[in-house]
Amino acid sequence: MKGRSTLVLLASIVVLGAFIWIQESWRARNPSKESRSVRLFNLDASSLESVEFKLTNSVVRFAKENGVWMAGAPETGMGRADVALIQRMVSGLNSMGKGTTITQKHLEIRGLDSAEYGFDKPTVVITASDNSGTHRWLVGRRTPLGDMVYAKLDGEDDIFTVSGKLLAMVPTSPDALRDRLLFPSEAASVRRIEIRGSAGFVQLVKDPQTGWHLQQPVAAAADPKEVQGFIEKLYRLRIEDFVADNVSDFSVYGLQGETRQISLGGGDGTSRMLVVGDDVPGRPGFVYVRRADDTSVFSLSADVLQLLNTPAQRIRDARVLELKxxxxxxxxxxxxxxxxxxxxxxxxxxxxxxxxxxxxxxxxxxxxxxxxxxxxxxxxxxxxxxxxxxxxxxxxxxxxxxxxxxxxxxxxxxxxxxxxxxxxxxxxxxxxxxxxxQFIDPLTYKDSKVWQLEKDGINKVSVLKANLPPQVVERQEDRSFALVETNSNLKVNASALSKLLGQLAEVKASGYIAYNPRDLAVYGLAEPALELHVGLSVSNELGRVLLVGRETAAGFYSMVKGRDVVFYLDKPVVDILSANLVVEPQLPTPVAGE
Structure with a gap:
């Protein structure tokens, strides 16, 4: 019995949930009467065709023509509108909520009519058209208290108070709704640039793989930084004034020719061309400009002339090395x-x-x-x-x-x-x-390191000096060094040997002189003043023989036997390498009287 009740309860919950979902979905698609009664405006942005603001001395209108929003006035004509601005305006109007309601009955009780609230001469008449018809709202005078105004739907008796922000939304001139951007797309989407100015015809195309290239007047790589700078400067320009709409004779503004044009093309195939005309009379620093696909004329900063007259040489890639x-x-x-x-x-x-x-x-x-x-x-x-x-x-x-x-x-x-x-x-x-x-000389690029050895791997050192007996030391089983073939009166100079081993572990040249020298005698290396033989305990490592020749102001000429590279060794290094490894033991000092 308990299981059956649970199933009935579960089915009831599912049915109730489905009913709520269907009801909420319907309400989302069909605003309720209650929500419509709260808002003064109910403009459907998706089907909106036009909105007109009729003020005391002017009329401002925006309307969709062939899918493009246009803004203007009956006496001046229509021009391209700022779509984002229109969307914000429609959203703002729809946010206007009704405050106090004054019904016809209230008016009759007070002995008043709508003229008392400013509707005989409305401050603004707002007319909107969409797929459901034409709707008109009247905005009267401000309320005596609070930042509110009186408003009503034309043809209905009820009067409402709404926020005074409504008046701030009303455009006072068509220019307030006009699109001041020269190019609607993102700067990063530009794939083609064409310039016709005093510097001639310049054409650039961006390849997806290799970047920007000049195609006219020469076929060459373009400097990506220069091209990007050109695009950014162009995109920073804004329309200053809207001079005239629905113009049929552009020659009045010097806009009839094809000698001064800037055209940008996007990756989606869209393009927009600017035509630059004469200077604006009485306004230094401004020129007439129009879009090639529009009949409106506007003024723009004369900075556009610097871009218009950009020579190909300025955009051409001046880099010699293209790889980074x-x-x-x-x-x-x-x-x-x-x-x-x-x-x-x-x-x-x-x-x-x-x-x-x-x-x-x-x-x-x-x-x-x-x-x-x-x-x-x-x-x-x-x-x-x-x-x-x-x-x-x-x-x-x-x-x-x-x-x-x-x-x-x-x-x-x-x-x-x-x-x-x-x-x-x-x-x-x-x-x-x-x-x-020296760019072709391999010694220019040679590492200064002559050799690098493990200090503990050195097991024998022979020092040969001109006109002196050789000094040879060898590592013993206890890892110490002892002299080879000498009498018992001599011993190893421990301090000199320690410094020598440290220096032999890493030998660095202070500079390179020659590779494959023709005559070693020039450097004193045919009969070197110092010859060092270094034996190694590592089986796969050959020993080293270092030759030190004549001294110069830059150091001692030196080379590693068998490598045929002459280099400099600094004097302090040679002093360590040539120090005596053999010393005589000190005899005890005689005691007086013995």
């Missing part, structure tokens, strides 16, 4: 018969490819930064050059693209180098005055 520094993973340089390649190893960092050296990232970055900061100072330079002096190729494995820059002889030009980019046949002059010869 962070995307570059390889450099290739050619100068005559010399070649040099640099590559970025994800684990080891930048490398000189041949000869195989660790590269100094600072030197590599300097090369990249030099070209990243280079800009074109003159496009399409005439030249008789055939073969380039230099070629620089920058690659990116991340993007799968390369940039090739060819540098041609200057032919007497002192203002900058002449270059050619990728497959572009044009020759450009850039702001770099010359290419340093």
């Amino acid at each position: 520094l962070g995307d570059i993973t390889s450099f290739s340089i050619r100068h005559g018969s010399d070649r040099l390649a640099l590559g970025l190893d994800p684990a080891a960092g930048w490398q000189v490819v041949s000869p195989a050296w660790n590269a100094n990232p600072v030197a590599v970055n300097f090369l990249g930064r030099l070209w990243a900061d280079a800009v074109v100072t003159e496009f399409d330079v005439a030249t008789n050059a055939v073969d380039p002096d230099w070629e620089f190729e920058f690659g990116s494995t991340v993007l799968g693209t390369t940039n090739l820059i060819k540098v041609f002889p200057s032919q007497g030009k002192k203002d900058g180098l002449l270059v050619q980019k990728d497959d572009d046949p044009a020759i450009y002059q850039i702001n770099l005055p010359e290419i340093p010869r």
Whole structure:
């Protein structure tokens, strides 16, 4: 019995819930009589066709024509309206609630008529049309107390008080409802720009993959920052004054030609064109403008002329290197018969490819930064050059693209180098005055680290000095060092050896001199003043032989035997490397009287 009652109760709850849902859905689609009685206006925004405000001395109207909202007045014509403003206005009117109700019976009791409330000469007559017909409201005078006004629906007797904010919503001129934006779409949606001005015809198109490109007057890459700046300046302009609507003769304003136009196209295929005319008489700093698809004329700041007369050279991409520094993973340089390649190893960092050296990232970055900061100072330079002096190729494995820059002889030009980019046949002059010869030298990019060893892995050191017996120390089983082949009167200089081992663990050059030197005698390395042999305990590691030659003001000429690179070692480093490892033991001081 209990289960049966539960089922009956559950069914009742389901039926009641369904009834409430159906009722609420119907109410949402059909405003109740009670809700309509609370609001003065019940404008249906979806079917609204027009709204007219008739004031004492003027009439302002907005209406939908061919799906486009227009605003204006009977005597001046209609122009494009601000859709967002109209939507806010309709919403604001619908929010006006009724206050006190004054019925016909109240009027009769008081011996009054509607004229006493200002309806014989209404302050405003509001007429709206939608798919249900035409509706008219009369707004009378203000109430004696409180910020309220009297209002009524035309043809009905009841008078209501509503908020005085209603009068603030009423536009006093068509300009208050007009669209002052030049372009309705977002700036980011622009995909095409066409400019016809004193600088000629300029056409730009944005490719989804490669960005902005000039198509007229030349086919070339465009500077994305310049294009973005142009669009932003154009979008910041606002209509100043609405001069005339329904104009049939644009020649009065200098707007009849096709010589001064700016057109923007969106990604959805829409476009809007501005036609710029004469200066506005008596208003310096303003010009007449119209939209090509409209018959209205308005005034605009003369700043639009700067945009209208933008030359292609200003928008053209002046960058020499198109790749970003962070995307570059390889450099290739050619100068005559010399070649040099640099590559970025994800684990080891930048490398000189041949000869195989660790590269100094600072030197590599300097090369990249030099070209990243280079800009074109003159496009399409005439030249008789055939073969380039230099070629620089920058690659990116991340993007799968390369940039090739060819540098041609200057032919007497002192203002900058002449270059050619990728497959572009044009020759450009850039702001770099010359290419340093050391750019092709692999030593320019070599890491300063000569070698790096594990200090504990060094098991033998031989120091050979000119005209002196060799000094050889070797690690013992207890990890200490002892002299090799010497008499018992000598011992290891522990302090000098400790400093030597620390220095040998990491040897750094203070500068590089030559690669594959023709004559070692020039550097004092054919018969070096100091020769260091370093033995290692690691089985797969070869030993090292360091040669130190002649001293100069910049340091000692040095090289690692078998590597054919001459470099500088600073004097303090050589002092540590050449210190005596062998000392004689101190004899006891004799005691007086013995």
